[in-house]
Amino acid sequence: MTKRLVGMLLAASVATGVLAATPTAASASATSTSAGPHLIDYKIYFGKCEDTCRIKVRIKNVSRKRLYDVSLNARLWVNGTKVGACYDYVGGIRPKGVRWAGCTVRSAKLARLWTRYLDGEIDFDTETKTKVHYEYYS
Known part of the structure; x- marks a missing residue:
């Protein structure tokens, strides 16, 4: 080869x-x-999270290569239960550049858990698992 x-x-x-x-x-x-190689570094931020959750991710290209077709997949979990997922297409990131990605999770399960939290039945501990996909040419 x-x-x-x-x-x-x-x-x-x-x-x-x-x-x-x-x-x-x-x-x-x-x-x-x-x-x-790991060419990116990212940090997750939560926006307002009630019956809808806004997930924002700061994606930083730490390499000297241009990244193409960068996209974000995020899954939202509340108290260990998956309540929804979202997707965002970012585009390209220049070398040493930073781009923001964000998406909103809306689901009936999330709304039900928020209502139960307001009634005092459960806690509302949010957690997200994200994956950032990208391509580069060597």
């Missing part, structure tokens, strides 16, 4: 979050870099 093809496989594995299967004839350097 050429270095260009290995780079393309690595970019595909980083973008999808699933490692691509490499043939056994590939060089040792191709298998040692299969985990892929």
